[in-house]
Amino acid sequence: MKEDKLPTIKEIAKQLNVSVSTVSRALHNHPSIGLRTKMRVQQLAQQLDYEPNQAAIFFKQRKTSTIGVVLPNLKEEFFSEAINGIEEIATKHKYNVLISQSRDDTERERMIVATMKNNRVDGLIVSLGANTTTYDHFTALKKYGIPVVFFDRVPSLPDFNKVYSNMNSGTREAIEFLIAKGHRRIGVLNGPEQMRSSQERTDTYMQVLVKRRLKIDLGLVTSTDLTREGTLKAMGHLLSQRPKPTAILAINDYIALDAMQYARQQKLRINKDICFVSYANLSITTYLQTPPMASVEQYPYRQGSEAAEILMELLSKTDHDGLPPEPETFRNVVINGQLVIHSKR
Amino acid sequence: MKEDKLPTIKEIAKQLNVSVSTVSRALHNHPSIGLRTKMRVQQLAQQLDYEPNQAAIFFKQRKTSTIGVVLPNLKEEFFSEAINGIEEIATKHKYNVLISQSRDDTERERMIVATMKNNRVDGLIVSLGANTTTYDHFTALKKYGIPVVFFDRVPSLPDFNKVYSNMNSGTREAIEFLIAKGHRRIGVLNGPEQMRSSQERTDTYMQVLVKRRLKIDLGLVTSTDLTREGTLKAMGHLLSQRPKPTAILAINDYIALDAMQYARQQKLRINKDICFVSYANLSITTYLQTPPMASVEQYPYRQGSEAAEILMELLSKTDHDGLPPEPETFRNVVINGQLVIHSKR
DNA sequence: TGGCGATACGCAAACGGTTGCGGGAAAACA
């Protein structure tokens, strides 16, 4: 009972005195198999609890029905929510999902991509590590026909498939919101400069200020490396500006939380002496007594599911390889972030 | 350049005019291959960027070097932290990790286990869905020699490998802590009754009260199905008791957060009119202005890594199958939870 | 009765790598 080897197609063939090919076809409802034998095969298969050996199939078909997901970390609700979207679509298309965390370490990221390649994942969905600035480990995959779709943290190069939330509209809304509340000195707590989103955020910030004819003070634009220490240091810088900023736009809710904590330590009253607006709109903020005044919702689930959808499409194309070498077109889906207001004050 | 098929061992063999077996052995540093050819092979392999086709190896070796992880959801920091522990150990042993979420849905859980079996994962690490009361989908795996290790939410049956944090010591500490603070009416916001931990928690609660000669009021012991609605309802019940409880022991931090929000709506002041103590000690609580007074740390990372370690051990045994049918012994690792005090008051 | 087209099934190769076994050639010994 213990060493009950899994039943194979051969087993069935032997017991029924037919060939393996007949069994295989019978199980696939191939038209050239007689109804009688088809029934017999299917019945015995059921009875033996036969399940095809996926490993063998993967090997034979040269595809694993597995997609890899590489992202900075699962701890952030944004990413775990995105995973849900990915999983949803993937399972619908009968794909497995291999997840791995880069922890914002480019070296790890390279390793992960390499092992995923060796494991022959059919495709990849990636959100870049914060410090990743080179993409050769991804371009290398093209040679092997492994499609890659980026989401959220996407490379700034054009020749990649991407799904992301553009910062422009959300940021514009956010700044306008703050201005309408009377704020004139608005600080920006940005991410690392190599991140596409950071640049967009800064750009939009400038644009709005210019449009509203407000003074631009570059001392009010800082960046954090996303570590807690980096955030505190950046906050120290912001709060040392004179006059102090009365509002701060933070790259995401986690960073905003660190920043708020710092501000509180400096005896500033949140949403009174200083207001926060951030991105992501995580559920944890609803538990705070003083949440950020507003968040730009980034729709992680949608980003994940759209990325997965695109990947599925790409995979279905490379399936029947034989088509003319298409002129390589890249998908570029932009999801507009939207401001969600938490606190009226 | 596009349809650059991945180089195979055959390719190398052909180019070097040796047999595939020689190449295979050369790459594995087999002693029976001459130094000269070994060098030539390895060099060419490097030059061609040869990487063995894992799918083929999996198939041949009848093991996939992949372990499956099934847990309720990744959103809870407890689980994503546990994943980190699992990943750490797994990659150290060159295993891949396939993650899937049951979302506390037993049916989904069954499905996942089934597909993981078909995908021939070598072993499984599982944290049960909240409503799972039958374990036949896991016992079925034994027949096929697929080891399973449970963690955190473990079945109450003895014949499984488990790693979990026992509630006794942590709960005792927690209740004693509250009693020392002067609380006499302590409510319990427990999980579903079928969860092992819920029972342990209630038992210990009773024991301590008895020992301290405090009155036991069963109206103060409730349970939630872990949904937000369930929690609010349970809280409604607790707060309708007379006299009101002055402290509440909640099954985990998320539930505590929901509960605290409810209490606040009832115009109760947290940590003043009513105190909370919970389990897990998540990092998000550090951002709260009024966190639970204390949390019982559950060491998710350790639970994950220990579970993975055990699984690795089990896998290394079944590797060289041929040993006498051992008398099936099950590992049972208990990690003592420890009370962490957040708020002095 | 010979020929023809379906119908239903078997043969065998292929996917890429591993491994037991056997054997040829060179080296060492008598």
Place this chain on the structure above:
DNA sequence: TGTTTTCCCGCAACCGTTTGCGTATCGCCA
């Protein structure tokens, strides 16, 4: 120089499934 040993390497089977192609059987019509 003949024999034995040692060192290298090739042959071939195997893992489970899919699939192109060949073929036996049968019915049917001329």
